[in-house]
Amino acid sequence: MNLNFEKYAQEGNRYLNELAKELGHPEDRDRAARILRAVLNTIRDMVPPSENLQLIAQLPMFLKATYLEGYTLRKASAKPRSLDDFFSEVKKNSGRSADYDFPSEEVVRVAVQKVLSSLMRFVSPGEMEDIVAHMPKGVKQFIAESAMLQRHNLSTE
16 A cells, blocks of 8 residues: 555645635634644544544544544543533643634634534544534534534535
8 A cells, every 4th residue: 555645745735725714714724723633632532542543544644643643542631511611622722822723712613613514524424423422412512513514514515
């Protein structure tokens, strides 16, 4: 099997360009990358390793490294208990740029929704259901609404 890193880089760059545009900042790919990483790391830390492996298997190569960045099996993290806690974890995972990337609660909400919608292009509905099963009730509802929006967007294109 030949690994074509140029192809993965092109796909990753295309994805980041699209995500930056969807987030309303087409000129700021770095911001899109930080937001993507923050959301992925928050989700990753909320689900058990077996589910992470199943999700990773469905992600394209250019998203796998972002998803796994900083991951350890021994890391014990506090799981968010509410949607607000989930959004706080996303901001925390954005690091020093959190206030710039997420200046308001509404920006966090929209950014998370856009990232989730973009992931649903790659992840089967069954796997997304498995991931969502490990989330608190408010997060489950939020992700379900994001999935409905994604299906609507796909049906109107």
